[in-house]
Amino acid sequence: MFTITTWGESHGAGVGVVVDGCPPLLPITAEEIQAELDRRRPGQSDIVTPRNEADAVEILSGVFEGKTTGAPIAMLVRNADQRPGAYDEMREKFRPSHADFAYQAKYGARDHRGGGRSSARETIGRVAAGAIAKKLLSAKGVEIRAFVARVQDLAIPETVLSEMPFPSPAQIEASAVRCPHAATAEAMIERIKEVRAAGDSVGGVIRCRVHGVPAGLGEPVFDRLEADLAKAMLSLPASKGFEIGSGFAGTLLKGSEHNDAWISQDGKPRTATNRSGGVQGGISNGEEIFFNVAFKPTATIMLPQKTVDARGAQTELTGRGRHDPCVLPRAVPIVESMAALVLVDHWMRQNAQCGTFQL
Numbered sequence: 001m002f003t004i005t006t007w008g009e010s011h012g013a014g015v016g017v018v019v020d021g022c023p024p025l026l027p028i029t030a031e032e033i034q035a036e037l038d039r040r041r042p043g044q045s046d047i048v049t050p051r052n053e054a055d056a057v058e059i060l061s062g063v064f065e066g067k068t069t070g071a072p073i074a075m076l077v078r079n080a081d082q083r084p085g086a087y088d089e090m091r092e093k094f095r096p097s098h099a100d101f102a103y104q105a106k107y108g109a110r111d112h113r114g115g116g117r118s119s120a121r122e123t124i125g126r127v128a129a130g131a132i133a134k135k136l137l138s139a140k141g142v143e144i145r146a147f148v149a150r151v152q153d154l155a156i157p158e159t160v161l162s163e164m165p166f167p168s169p170a171q172i173e174a175s176a177v178r179c180p181h182a183a184t185a186e187a188m189i190e191r192i193k194e195v196r197a198a199g200d201s202v203g204g205v206i207r208c209r210v211h212g213v214p215a216g217l218g219e220p221v222f223d224r225l226e227a228d229l230a231k232a233m234l235s236l237p238a239s240k241g242f243e244i245g246s247g248f249a250g251t252l253l254k255g256s257e258h259n260d261a262w263i264s265q266d267g268k269p270r271t272a273t274n275r276s277g278g279v280q281g282g283i284s285n286g287e288e289i290f291f292n293v294a295f296k297p298t299a300t301i302m303l304p305q306k307t308v309d310a311r312g313a314q315t316e317l318t319g320r321g322r323h324d325p326c327v328l329p330r331a332v333p334i335v336e337s338m339a340a341l342v343l344v345d346h347w348m349r350q351n352a353q354c355g356t357f358q359l
């Protein structure tokens with residue numbers, strides 16, 4: 001019910017989004033949307049791509065006198081710092097583990113400049129729409145916090161992670177890598193700088209935690225809440241895995257160890273533990289929703305790699321242009337945005353089916 005269409009390519013005129021189905025009368029400003037875009041923009045620290053873009057958002061429609069009108073909301077970010085020449089070689093050669101070959105095979109045509117449509121610049125539209133979704137949710141007391149939990153093998157210790165209080169935005173933004181555990185953050189930053197200096201890249205895991213979602217969101221059986229969250233996260237460029245609650249580690253436990261016992265708290269059912277990650281039967285149960293998203297090492301690296309050209313001949317390619325040695329710090333606001341979009345959509349669907357007639 002709350003839908004978005006993103007559009008634009010890395011080196012085209014700009015990128016953006018059309019948000020359809022947004023409730024009217026939500027107060028929203030370009031500054032609020034810009035604040036979220038600033039968290040994903042390139043050039044924000046010395047461990048991300050140095051491409052220097054302000055990513056300034058323009059709201060073209062759907063907002064009048066500071067409030068949404070219920071009409072489609074179109075938002076535009078013009079591309080500014082383009083160096084298409086840096087990608088000339090990629091017109092002919094397929095970058096290993098990037099989208100070049102697959103786009104060519106599917107469409108028979110592609111905008112090779114900066115990865116075109118497969119560039120992570122596409123996610124600007126998601127973050128702009130996510131800012132609106134977050135504002136809707138915050139009016140309902142829902143807060144979403146994503147952070148970097150692991151870079152390569154450097155992880156927030158499991159005991160710290162599992163007992164960590166809900167982090168504040170300031171704790172997450174305190175380090176350039178967006179890891180709220182200071183000692184781990186420092187080691188992560190060091191590692192990212194090391195691999196970048198070597199022309200290489202690393203991946204890792206983002207954890208997302210959501211507070212304040214009421215019981216009842218999710219549409220069994222195909223649009224289970226965790227299924228829609230998984231799809232949202234796996235639709236992100238470079239994401240390779242999704243797990244909710246106990247995830248893959250839960251498979252090591254017995255049922256007696258794994259079950260979340262029900263306890264009565266102030267007369268309300270709560271769970272003593274939260275291995276379900278806040279979702280049971282595809283429906284939120286009122287506990288914290290938490291999940292992990294795995295991101296691979298950035299495909300474009302500054303080292304020679306074997307590849308094939310458009311004519312099928314074996315060749316070599318060394319990455320050029322400006323790239324993220326690790327996509328995770330900039331992916332944090334993108335993960336939060338996708339979570340917000342899924343939750344707003346499910347909230348509206350829940351109300352449409354179960355709230356309209358009040359039988």
Ligand SMILES: Cc1cc2nc3c(=O)[nH]c(=O)nc-3n(C[C@H](O)[C@H](O)[C@H](O)COP(=O)(O)O)c2cc1C
Nearest residue numbers: 098099118119120237238299300323324327330331
């Ligand atoms: C925030 C963010 C930044 C990214 N930056 C780069 C980059 O600088 N260079 C690159 O090769 N890939 C980058 N990627 C990943 C590519 O967009 C992605 O690998 C590519 O579209 C192929 O898709 P796939 O990895 O999901 O198969 C980034 C991804 C995200 C989420």
